[in-house]
Amino acid sequence: MKKSFFLIKLLIFCISCDETNDLVGANDECDDSVCTNIINDFTIKLSGSMIPFGNYTMEAIYDNENYFGVSYLATNEYDKKFDIFEPPSSAGNWISIFFPHSEWNQELGNNFTQDIRYSIITNDENKIEWIFHVQSNIYGLVNFDIEMENNLCDYCLKSFEFIVDGESFFYQNDNFLSQSFFIDSNNLMLCKIILEFI
Numbered sequence: 001m002k003k004s005f006f007l008i009k010l011l012i013f014c015i016s017c018d019e020t021n022d023l024v025g026a027n028d029e030c031d032d033s034v035c036t037n038i039i040n041d042f043t044i045k046l047s048g049s050m051i052p053f054g055n056y057t058m059e060a061i062y063d064n065e066n067y068f069g070v071s072y073l074a075t076n077e078y079d080k081k082f083d084i085f086e087p088p089s090s091a092g093n094w095i096s097i098f099f100p101h102s103e104w105n106q107e108l109g110n111n112f113t114q115d116i117r118y119s120i121i122t123n124d125e126n127k128i129e130w131i132f133h134v135q136s137n138i139y140g141l142v143n144f145d146i147e148m149e150n151n152l153c154d155y156c157l158k159s160f161e162f163i164v165d166g167e168s169f170f171y172q173n174d175n176f177l178s179q180s181f182f183i184d185s186n187n188l189m190l191c192k193i194i195l196e197f198i
Helices: none
Strands: 006-008 011-014 042-052 061-071 095-100 111-118 127-136 140-147 157-164 167-170 176-183 189-197
Touching (some): 042 127, 061 127, 111 127, 140 157
Parallel strands (some): 006 140, 061 111
Antiparallel strands (some): 006 042, 011 042, 042 061, 095 111, 095 127, 127 189, 140 176, 157 167
């Protein structure tokens, strides 16, 4: 079988974040011994595209509407207002990027295109973790480009760790990371993003 190579681009944009690391809002049920930090609301967008390598007559495929972040109005469970189901894949060649949450026990499915968490961090490490999967019905070389525009969260974000199939990569001050991997058709690429806050 002739191998085809494709390019997938994941662009991550931090939409909004306050200019200070001050606590926001008020929570009468929270005390300093339990809540280690309250983060101002933000949303990060993931956009994916696969383009045939060396064969520009084939149409590119996309999965552009994927979001994760935090909100003071969200919870760490399923929220109808914030957590949006991943739509079915289209006919023909496709790529799907989604956040799996089988523990939410939702009748419409376990995969989500948007995953928004509660903005209060209750763990000692001051971290929030998002797991997402990448899957396609075609195979080839996968190149991940991860970019955060304008350094909008430099003042509140301590580290940005991106994990692909067990390999870890960290953001540096250039706010750009590019790595290449091979993905088999219909196999899951297991990915994780861990944000550590100041």
